Amino acid sequence: MWKPSHVITNEELVEAYNAYAEKFNLDNEARIESGDIDAKPLSSAEFIEKASGIKARYAYVKDGILDIDRMRPRIPERSEDELSHQGEMALNAAKMALKEANKDASEVDAVIVGCAYTERSYPAIAIEVQGELGIEGFGFDMLVACSAATFALQRAYEMVSAGTAKCVLVINPELTSPQVNYCDRDSHFIFGDVSTATVVETEETCQSEHSYEILGTKAVTVFSNNIRSNFGYITHATDADPYGVDKLFHQQGRSVFKDVCPMAAKHIADHLSELGLTKDDLTRWWLHQANLNMNLLISKRLLGRQATKEEAPIVLDEYANTASAGSLIAFNLYHKDLKEGDIGVICSFGAGYSIGSLVLKKRKVA
Numbered sequence: 001m002w003k004p005s006h007v008i009t010n011e012e013l014v015e016a017y018n019a020y021a022e023k024f025n026l027d028n029e030a031r032i033e034s035g036d037i038d039a040k041p042l043s044s045a046e047f048i049e050k051a052s053g054i055k056a057r058y059a060y061v062k063d064g065i066l067d068i069d070r071m072r073p074r075i076p077e078r079s080e081d082e083l084s085h086q087g088e089m090a091l092n093a094a095k096m097a098l099k100e101a102n103k104d105a106s107e108v109d110a111v112i113v114g115c116a117y118t119e120r121s122y123p124a125i126a127i128e129v130q131g132e133l134g135i136e137g138f139g140f141d142m143l144v145a146c147s148a149a150t151f152a153l154q155r156a157y158e159m160v161s162a163g164t165a166k167c168v169l170v171i172n173p174e175l176t177s178p179q180v181n182y183c184d185r186d187s188h189f190i191f192g193d194v195s196t197a198t199v200v201e202t203e204e205t206c207q208s209e210h211s212y213e214i215l216g217t218k219a220v221t222v223f224s225n226n227i228r229s230n231f232g233y234i235t236h237a238t239d240a241d242p243y244g245v246d247k248l249f250h251q252q253g254r255s256v257f258k259d260v261c262p263m264a265a266k267h268i269a270d271h272l273s274e275l276g277l278t279k280d281d282l283t284r285w286w287l288h289q290a291n292l293n294m295n296l297l298i299s300k301r302l303l304g305r306q307a308t309k310e311e312a313p314i315v316l317d318e319y320a321n322t323a324s325a326g327s328l329i330a331f332n333l334y335h336k337d338l339k340e341g342d343i344g345v346i347c348s349f350g351a352g353y354s355i356g357s358l359v360l361k362k363r364k365v366a
């Protein structure tokens with residue numbers, strides 16, 4: 001895992017948002033009074049922590065996000081000769097993952113970048129990283145919102161199983177901050193930036209100190225408009241406002257909560273049962289990190305009691321929702337204590353809707 005050096009606390013975010021909202025309401029007093037537009041309600045750090053469990057988030061670029069005349073990061077455009085921003089985030093995590101796995105780039109033969117957005121359509125970020133690392137083989141990007149990381153790991157697993165690749169580097173450069181609507185009280189606090197990377201390879205070549213056998217994978221998608229971003233290449237032709245609020249992340253948070261919690265709990269229970277396992281066989285639950293209360297509810301449904309912090313670690317207090325990287329941050333920070341034979345599940349859930357899981361068994365520590 002690679003994380004940016006900039007942190008934004010709830011307090012900083014709320015102070016900037018509230019100053020922006022007060023100015024907006026003052027500037028638009030007449031229109032608000034005539035009922036033409038709604039006044040901007042104020043945000044609160046206490047609400048954010050209570051409703052989501054989030055206390056802070058990392059930002060790739062902090063400059064601009066707290067500027068009430070801007071309310072978005074000021075990310076300098078890079079020339080086509082320079083490494084892209086997401087390529088840089090991806091490369092940082094990729095190098096760390098290769099080091100942990102005791103792998104040289106020459107041993108990798110495929111790169112998958114899985115995340116919620118890529119900063120351009122082509123060439124793929126994965127191919128850019130492949131070039132930077134001097135990897136021979138192939139690379140591609142795939143977008144499945146919050147499930148992009150688990151879905152990408154599943155594709156890597158299938159490629160290694162099928163023999164179409166021997167060693168796959170899966171990278172999740174989640175640069176969410178450019179798509180956050182920092183002018184929207186209901187969602188300005190949700191996301192943070194981070195990059196994770198994982199090496200998936202055959203048992204024979206594995207030289208990592210800590211490694212896991214993938215016992216099984218499971219994915220499901222069900223269409224829903226409740227989490228959506230309409231940003232896309234077609235905007236140039238539709239004459240729609242390219243900066244309209246519907247082009248940024250927006251959601252029906254309450255509906256998502258109600259729909260996704262039972263779906264995720266059932267998905268994990270079904271996956272375990274398909275593998276002949278029960279909840280009692282599991283040592284760790286590396287769950288998606290969107291909302292603390294969601295994770296508490298899902299783990300309660302699965303275990304029949306509240307999960308402990310050791311069983312289902314929470315990282316969103318420090319990292320916020322990092323789209324698909326959340327469950328992998330939890331995995332990254334909370335796996336080294338597992339013993340040979342211990343079993344855990346990585347599970348993501350989010351926009352689409354999409355749910356992806358991998359059940360892992362710890363191999364002998366090298």
Ligand code: CO8
Nearest residue numbers: 043044047051116146176179186249253254290291350351
């Ligand atoms: N400060 C103070 N009050 C607030 C604030 C705030 N910041 N925000 C909302 N309120 C108010 C509301 O207006 C409401 O007031 P009222 O009762 O008067 O209407 C009240 O607080 C309660 O609001 P909600 O019902 O919305 O609050 P909840 O308790 O449901 O919490 C959450 C809101 C935290 C959003 C919660 O519903 C939630 O987390 N739901 C799950 C959402 C989720 O998991 N979404 C997944 C999104 S991520 C994903 O899928 C990947 C997308 C790709 C990445 C995108 C990158 C940018």
